[in-house]
Amino acid sequence: MPPPVALARTATALPPRGVPMARFEPKFDGFRAVWGAGRLWSRRGTDLSIYFPDLLPALRHLPEDLVLDGELIAWNTETGRLDFTSLQQRLRAGRRLCDIAAARPVQMVCFDLLACAGSDLRGRELAARRVALEYVLAGAPAPVVLCEHTDRLAAAQAWLRDWPLAGGEGVVVKSAAGLYPIRPGQRVWHKVKARKTRDLVAVGIVGDPAAPNSLLLAAPGDPERVVGATTRLDRAAARALAPLLTFIGTSSQRRAAWASRELVEVLHIAPLVVEINADVAVDQGVLRHGARFVRARPDLDVSDSSALED
Numbered sequence: 001m002p003p004p005v006a007l008a009r010t011a012t013a014l015p016p017r018g019v020p021m022a023r024f025e026p027k028f029d030g031f032r033a034v035w036g037a038g039r040l041w042s043r044r045g046t047d048l049s050i051y052f053p054d055l056l057p058a059l060r061h062l063p064e065d066l067v068l069d070g071e072l073i074a075w076n077t078e079t080g081r082l083d084f085t086s087l088q089q090r091l092r093a094g095r096r097l098c099d100i101a102a103a104r105p106v107q108m109v110c111f112d113l114l115a116c117a118g119s120d121l122r123g124r125e126l127a128a129r130r131v132a133l134e135y136v137l138a139g140a141p142a143p144v145v146l147c148e149h150t151d152r153l154a155a156a157q158a159w160l161r162d163w164p165l166a167g168g169e170g171v172v173v174k175s176a177a178g179l180y181p182i183r184p185g186q187r188v189w190h191k192v193k194a195r196k197t198r199d200l201v202a203v204g205i206v207g208d209p210a211a212p213n214s215l216l217l218a219a220p221g222d223p224e225r226v227v228g229a230t231t232r233l234d235r236a237a238a239r240a241l242a243p244l245l246t247f248i249g250t251s252s253q254r255r256a257a258w259a260s261r262e263l264v265e266v267l268h269i270a271p272l273v274v275e276i277n278a279d280v281a282v283d284q285g286v287l288r289h290g291a292r293f294v295r296a297r298p299d300l301d302v303s304d305s306s307a308l309e310d
Helices: 058-060 084-091 094-103 127-138 151-165 235-244
Strands: 007-011 020-028 031-036 040-043 067-078 107-116 144-146 170-175 187-193 195-208 210-219 222-229 246-255 264-280 292-294
Touching: 007 040, 020 127, 020 151, 031 084, 031 107, 067 084, 084 094, 127 144, 151 170, 195 222, 210 235, 210 264
Parallel strands: 007 187, 107 144
Antiparallel strands: 020 170, 031 040, 031 067, 067 107, 170 187, 195 210, 195 264, 210 222, 246 264, 264 292
16 A cells, blocks of 8 residues: 555645745646555555556666655647546546557656655655655656656746646645655645636525525536536625525435535526636536636626636
8 A cells, every 4th residue: 555645735825825945846637646566556545557557667667666656647649738538538448448548648747755765755855855756767767757846936827827728737835844744634735726717607506595505507508517516605605696596496416526426415596607716627528626606697698608618
């Protein structure tokens, strides 16, 4: 089993407050993975090795005792963007796995070194781990890539502005003096995600009709096609929204969020345009994370809502 991985808490400003000696890295849209003991592991400890046969030879070319933390990514050369969907396809590809791997080969972008030469490096500062990581990856085979890393705020701001055009999600901020956590679930880094404001269509609510917990969001021009949901509404927003809702007398159960198995009861409403603020992670026209509700737009017709594009 791999060691617990470091996590990041969401921040809204770049740089976040309270990060001494800030260092910045681009945030990739891929699968978090740890390489150790000759296997690829997910952040939750699932063995992913069988799904990435194209990457294993390069990783096995490295010294045997390395434990690397990084992100598995795939590029769509036709669009010039990261291709998260092709990573998902590998998990259920069966006999088509080799075809998918040939069409969308993966890279492992490495951003931390947790162990090397029999030593646990998690108790060392990030700056020292970074020097060691650069050393062990010098001359590594092409699918194993060193993550960009800088102390320049201007470079990080450029990533936040431009990186989403290639399918990236934003910027990760770390302290050069930070240690790597040894307990699971510790959020010792910060992530600042690129976000975009859109007008979408609310077609359902979860919770009390007088003060909804969240809104179900549909595709523009197609109220039957759900594309996501909002995060939990604050009480003031929920109460202000309630008088604008027209319930159509039906309810249904659906998944609570993208990739979630939890079912929630949804009360359906007449389509209502709402302004939301969401990060740029979109997969086949579906928001992968909860959107922040900004305001209702009863002044707009459903046909005025924006297209949700990757």
